[in-house]
Amino acid sequence: MSSSTGRPQVIICKWSEQLVRSMLDLTPHVFVVLDEFDTTFMNPDQELLARAERVYRIKDFDSLEEMSAVATDLVLRGAAIDHIVSFTEFSQFGAGYLGVLLGLADDCMRHVSFRDKRLMKERVRRAGVPTADWITLADPSRADDVAAVRDRLTFPIVVKPVAGSGTIGALRVDKPEELEPVLAGIVPDPHLKSHQLTAEEFVPGREYHVDALWHDGRPLYLLVSTYYRPRLALLDPEAVPDPDGTPEDGSYLITEDDAPELYRRVTELHLEVNSALGITHGATHLEVFERPDGELVFSEIASRMAGGWIGAVISEYLGYEIHTAIARATVTGRIPEPRPSKPYLGALHLRPTQAGRITAIPTVEEMRAVDGVLRAQRLRGVGDSVERTNPSEWCAFVVLGADSREEYEALARRVAGELRTEVDPGA
Ligand SMILES: Nc1ncnc2c1ncn2[C@@H]1O[C@H](COP(=O)(O)OP(=O)(O)OP(=O)(O)O)[C@@H](O)[C@H]1O
Ligand SMILES: [Mg+2]
Numbered sequence: 001m002s003s004s005t006g007r008p009q010v011i012i013c014k015w016s017e018q019l020v021r022s023m024l025d026l027t028p029h030v031f032v033v034l035d036e037f038d039t040t041f042m043n044p045d046q047e048l049l050a051r052a053e054r055v056y057r058i059k060d061f062d063s064l065e066e067m068s069a070v071a072t073d074l075v076l077r078g079a080a081i082d083h084i085v086s087f088t089e090f091s092q093f094g095a096g097y098l099g100v101l102l103g104l105a106d107d108c109m110r111h112v113s114f115r116d117k118r119l120m121k122e123r124v125r126r127a128g129v130p131t132a133d134w135i136t137l138a139d140p141s142r143a144d145d146v147a148a149v150r151d152r153l154t155f156p157i158v159v160k161p162v163a164g165s166g167t168i169g170a171l172r173v174d175k176p177e178e179l180e181p182v183l184a185g186i187v188p189d190p191h192l193k194s195h196q197l198t199a200e201e202f203v204p205g206r207e208y209h210v211d212a213l214w215h216d217g218r219p220l221y222l223l224v225s226t227y228y229r230p231r232l233a234l235l236d237p238e239a240v241p242d243p244d245g246t247p248e249d250g251s252y253l254i255t256e257d258d259a260p261e262l263y264r265r266v267t268e269l270h271l272e273v274n275s276a277l278g279i280t281h282g283a284t285h286l287e288v289f290e291r292p293d294g295e296l297v298f299s300e301i302a303s304r305m306a307g308g309w310i311g312a313v314i315s316e317y318l319g320y321e322i323h324t325a326i327a328r329a330t331v332t333g334r335i336p337e338p339r340p341s342k343p344y345l346g347a348l349h350l351r352p353t354q355a356g357r358i359t360a361i362p363t364v365e366e367m368r369a370v371d372g373v374l375r376a377q378r379l380r381g382v383g384d385s386v387e388r389t390n391p392s393e394w395c396a397f398v399v400l401g402a403d404s405r406e407e408y409e410a411l412a413r414r415v416a417g418e419l420r421t422e423v424d425p426g427a
Contacts, residue, residue, distance in 0.1 A: 008331055010023055011095075028053065124298050203289040208289075211225070222270065225253045312375050344404060
C-alpha cells in the first residue's frame with residue numbers, strides 16, 4: 001500500500017452505485033472503469049463519480065488496447081493498486097488482464113480459468129474434485145472435433161460456449177446422431193466473442209448454487225441455495241409443471257441448521273476448488289450438482305457475485321446490501337454480523353410460460369403488496385417480448401421471506417400463482 005493516506009487503492013470495474021458509494025466510504029482511492037453500456041444505459045451518478053480518484057470510460061472490457069491504456073495511465077500516475085473488484089461477467093476478462101498488467105496476478109491464466117469452462121474444469125479435476133467428463137469442441141465445423149465428442153462422451157451431453165453466461169447457448173443433446181444437426185443449427189449469441197464450444201456429459205440431479213465472500217481463504221459468509229429446477233431444464237419444452245404449484249424458476253436458501261452435513265460437504269468441495277483455482281479473496285458464485293446417488297459434482301464457479309435475483313436474497317440474509325459486504329471485505333477484511341430479515345429466504349423469477357409479447361406483468365408496488373415479499377424488481381414491461389430461448393430473459397424478481405420452511409413453501413406457491421407475467425403468444 002503506497003497511498004498517501006495509507007488506505008488501499010481499489011479499481012471497480014463496471015457501474016454499481018452501491019459498490020462505488022460503499023467503497024468511497026472506506027477509502028478515497030477508488031478508480032472506476034465504466035464501459036459503453038454503463039455510460040449509455042446506466043446513468044451513472046456523476047456527483048458520486050466526482051469523488052473517485054479517477055474514472056476511465058472505455059468501450060469494452062474485452063479490448064486489450066483499452067485495458068492496456070488504463071493500466072499505463074495508472075502506472076504513469078504512480079498508482080499502486082491493491083485490489084480490483086469486478087462484479088459482472090462482461091468485465092471479468094478485462095479485469096483479470098488489468099490485474100496481470102498491474103502485477104497483481106502471479107498466474108497469468110488464473111482469470112481465464114474463472115471464465116473458460118475448460119481450463120476451469122481441467123484445474124479443478126486435476127485437484128481431485130468430481131466434474132462431468134468433458135472435451136473441447138473448439139471448431140464445431142471440423143468433422144474430427146465432432147467425432148471426438150461422439151467417441152469420448154456418453155450421451156446425453158451438454159454443448160455450450162466456453163465462456164458463456166446466463167445459460168445462453170447451452171444445449172442438451174440426447175443422442176450421438178443428433179449432434180451434427182444440433183451443431184449446424186447453432187447461431188451464436190451476438191454478445192459472445194469466442195465461438196468455441198465445450199461438450200460435457202449431462203449430470204442428472206439437483207443443482208445448487210453456493211455464494212460466498214472470502215478473505216485470506218476463509219469464508220465471511222457461505223450460503224447454499226438450490227434452484228427450483230436446474231437452469232437448463234427450464235428450457236425443456238416437454239417439462240410438465242409441478243401439480244402442487246411449486247415454482248420452477250428461482251432458488252431458495254437452505255439453512256445450515258436444516259442441512260449441516262450438506263454445508264460441511266459443500267464447504268469442503270469449495271475449499272478444494274479454491275485451492276485448485278487460487279481463490280482466496282472476494283465474492284464467488286459456485287454451481288454444484290447433486291447426483292441422484294448423493295455425489296456432489298462441481299459444475300462451475302464465477303469469481304464475482306451472482307447475477308439475477310441472488311444478490312438481493314443475500315442482502316436480505318445479511319440485513320444490509322451485499323455491495324457493502326464486498327466493499328468492507330475488500331478494504332477491512334471483515335463484514336458486519338449478518339442479521340437475516342427472515343430465517344427462510346429465496347426468490348422467484350416471474351417469467352411467462354410461453355414466448356410472446358408481454359400483456360401483463362406485476363408492478364413493483366403490486367409485488368411488494370403481497371405479504372412475505374421483501375423486495376421486488378421489474379426488468380421488462382408490457383409490450384416487451386420474451387423469446388424463451390434461454391432462461392435468463394429477466395422479467396421480474398420477487399424476494400420472499402418466511403419464519404419456517406413450510407411457511408416459505410406455501411408463500412412461494414401462492415406468489416407463483418398470484419403474480420404472473422402473461423404474454424400474447426401470437427404477437
Ligand atoms: N454437464 C452438465 N450436466 C447437466 N446440466 C448442465 C451441464 N452443464 C450445464 N448444465 C446446465 O446448463 C446450465 C448452464 O450451464 P453453465 O452453468 O455451465 O453455463 P453458464 O451459461 O455460464 O451459466 P450461468 O447461467 O450460471 O451464467 C447449468 O446451470 C445447468 O443447469
Ligand atoms: Mg452457470
